């Protein structure tokens with residue numbers, strides 16, 4: 672009899688532990704999911720605003736698919752196969768001998784860009800400077816944004832709306 676009672680208590684404990692365990696998994700999952708979504712949302716908005724601020728769209732167009740512009744044939748950022756590191760470098764340093772400008776203030780004397788062997792005066796003639804330079808945090812956010820939201824991604828209504836903030840420009844896109 673006593674043994675049975677003890678067993679009953681144990682089962683109660685075990686059941687309670689299982690319920691507690693399941694509940695905590697549920698809360699942790701939901702909480703981290705919603706904070707992850709928020710983070711993605713913020714970096715999406717931030718990415719587009721830097722893309723607009725630096726005027727990348729003047730050559731790669733608002734949709735980032737590239738095409739012919741005053742800057743020559745700008746590559747599509749949607750079909751690029753550059754890695755995050757390579758994206759970071761090209762935004763920082765530009766691409767010598769093409770119309771892709773540099774956007775880091777330190778591009779001409781930074782070792783990262785490997786331009787530093789030549790005198791700055793000479794470099795100024797063979798490089799193109801972005802019309803609006805970006806700081807290193809902005810460059811990182813922009814490279815991450817291209818890596819996560821543009822590269823290998825279709826053009827979406829969400830992107831269009833965030834870029835133009837006008838429904839009538841984006842009617843033909845569907846998410």
Ligand code: HEC
Nearest residue numbers: 725726727730742743744745746751752761769770771772
């Ligand atoms: C003045 C025009 C112009 C502007 C402004 C410009 N780009 Fe470019 N970009 C180009 C051209 C042209 C190329 C192609 C270079 C080549 O032929 O290799 C290019 C190439 C690139 C590439 C390499 C893609 C690949 O797969 O090789 C990336 C990434 C890129 N641009 C990102 C940007 C970002 C981000 C901005 C804004 C911060 C920007 N560009 C602003 C003209 C421009």
